[in-house]
Amino acid sequence: MQENIIIAASEKQSHRCSMVQSTWQQQLSHAIRDPQSLCKRLGLSSDWLAGAQAGHELFDVCVPEAYLNRIAYADIDDPLLRQVLPLGEEALMPHGYVVDPLEEADHQPAKGLIHKYAGRVLLIASPNCAINCRYCFRRHFPYSDNSPSRAQWQEALDYLRSDTTIHEAILSGGDPLAASDRQLAWLVEQLESIPHLKRLRIHTRLPVVIPDRVDDALLGWLSATRLQKVVVLHINHTNEIDQTVMDACARLKQAGATILNQSVLLRDVNDDVTSLATLSERLFEAGILPYYLHVLDPVQGAAHFDVSDEEARELVTALRDLLPGFLMPRLVREIPGKGSKTPL
Ligand SMILES: *Cc1c(COP(=O)(O)O)cnc(C)c1O
Ligand code: SF4
Numbered sequence: 001m002q003e004n005i006i007i008a009a010s011e012k013q014s015h016r017c018s019m020v021q022s023t024w025q026q027q028l029s030h031a032i033r034d035p036q037s038l039c040k041r042l043g044l045s046s047d048w049l050a051g052a053q054a055g056h057e058l059f060d061v062c063v064p065e066a067y068l069n070r071i072a073y074a075d076i077d078d079p080l081l082r083q084v085l086p087l088g089e090e091a092l093m094p095h096g097y098v099v100d101p102l103e104e105a106d107h108q109p110a111k112g113l114i115h116k117y118a119g120r121v122l123l124i125a126s127p128n129c130a131i132n133c134r135y136c137f138r139r140h141f142p143y144s145d146n147s148p149s150r151a152q153w154q155e156a157l158d159y160l161r162s163d164t165t166i167h168e169a170i171l172s173g174g175d176p177l178a179a180s181d182r183q184l185a186w187l188v189e190q191l192e193s194i195p196h197l198k199r200l201r202i203h204t205r206l207p208v209v210i211p212d213r214v215d216d217a218l219l220g221w222l223s224a225t226r227l228q229k230v231v232v233l234h235i236n237h238t239n240e241i242d243q244t245v246m247d248a249c250a251r252l253k254q255a256g257a258t259i260l261n262q263s264v265l266l267r268d269v270n271d272d273v274t275s276l277a278t279l280s281e282r283l284f285e286a287g288i289l290p291y292y293l294h295v296l297d298p299v300q301g302a303a304h305f306d307v308s309d310e311e312a313r314e315l316v317t318a319l320r321d322l323l324p325g326f327l328m329p330r331l332v333r334e335i336p337g338k339g340s341k342t343p344l
Contacts, residue, residue: 024206024213028130028178031064035086038063042081043074055086058301059139062132066210070239079237079269083133090134090301099140101297103336113156117339120168120201123156125176125187130209135266135305137297138174153187161194168199169227177206177213185221192225200227203262205234208241211248222255229257232291236263236270238282246286253287260291263329265312266305273318280319280327293329295344309333313344 022030032038035052038061039045052061063084072078107116114122132139160166169191176184191197206213222229231252235241249259261283263270270276280290293316296306307315316331332341 021212024210024215027064027066027210027212031062031130032068033060033062035061038085041068042071044076044085048076048085048087051088052086054088055090055134055301058090059086059134059136060132061086062129064130064210066212066244067131067208067240070242077268078239079275080239082269083135083236083266084131086134087304089304092303093300094303097298097300097303099300101137101299101336102334104141106336110155110159111152113159114172115159115166119165120170121160121166122170122172123176123187124173125171125184126173126179128178129173129175130178130206130213133205135264135296135299135302137299137302139299139301150186153190157190157194160191160197164196167196168201169197170201170203172203175204175206176202177204177218181217181221184218188221188225188227192227198228199230200225201230201232202257203232203234207231207248207252208233208235208245211244214248214251219251219255222252222257229255230260231257232260232262233288234263235261235279235283235288236266237275238278241282241286249286249288259286259288261288261329262292262294263290264294264296264305265307265315265331266296267307269305271307271311271315273315273322276315276319276329277322280323280329284327290327290329292341293331294341295331295333297334309344316344 032041035049035056039049039052061084067080067084071080075081104114104116107114109115112124114124116122129136160169171184171187179187188200191200233249252259263279265271270279276293283290293312295309295312296302298306312331316328320328330341331344333344335342
């Protein structure tokens with residue numbers, strides 16, 4: 001009898017879930033965060049588990065269901081799976097692969113603020129991400145030192161106020177949209193009170209990973225600001241753009257944002273001309289312009305994603321024969337100490 005009641009209750013629950021959309025926070029808190037669950041959910045053979053466990057110990061697994069939905073079942077070669085499944089190779093330590101490849105630790109005049117480039121600064125608005133990408137150059141970032149509270153933002157805000165050459169604030173992370181809308185609305189309000197700031201740029205993968213992140217609360221503060229808005233998404237493969245992502249982009253555009261995309265050139269994810277051409281075409285369908293194609297930063301644990309400079313140049317040359325100029329991403333590398341990205 002009691003069993004029946006429990007079943008009835010859980011049926012009611014699952015019925016409710018399909019009726020009422022869960023919030024992005026709920027989706028994030030239900031993300032898969034261990035290798036066993038990931039392999040099980042995607043029907044991967046147990047052969048992958050030991051490697052996944054080893055990689056997970058270096059950098060945690062994190063993949064929300066909305067992203068898992070776009071990964072093929074039981075296909076180890078899926079280009080989205082490769083971005084999130086830890087492999088044993090992550091424990092390798094080839095020469096030249098380091099913990100802080102961009103040497104960002106040297107450019108922090110205030111807590112949570114990185115000023116490397118003329119006219120613009122990066123603000124670490126949230127230490128968290130909604131997904132852990134295996135090739136991430138911040139996989140070893142000391143985030144606990146870099147998630148300022150409101151009081152601690154004052155130093156960064158004073159720095160911005162005092163340097164009238166800064167016209168653009170770039171919210172970064174982690175993923176800045178992993179912060180609460182209350183926190184973000186407050187920060188943006190502080191920023192827009194600085195007269196020489198013209199632009200707000202947001203570097204985020206959240207609208208791709210959990211498209212429901214682009215909700216009314218976010219659109220509220222984004223639409224309201226006087227600052228010009230640029231959202232730079234991070235999409236590496238066409239399969240990441242489904243209808244839910246298209247809809248999220250349409251909402252961002254309605255709020256007045258220009259949407260750009262940066263990709264990372266990744267071995268066995270997008271290192272062929274067809275993948276790159278299809279991605280650019282699909283981005284434009286979603287209202288997004290291709291911006292950067294980064295070569296991999298040499299971060300420890302990601303060497304198996306590397307594509308050589310020579311191959312990267314050949315790919316981009318072949319791509320130019322297929323695409324209109326406005327769909328061509330700029331092939332760049334980040335070189336520590338340089339005042340801009342370096343074209344290859
Ligand atoms: C890439 C980057 C920027 C912005 O560079 P753009 O070339 O303007 O897109 C700013 N700060 C840091 C630390 C960066 O890595
Ligand atoms: S979302 Fe961006 S910052 Fe976060 S793990 Fe992926 S690449 Fe790194």
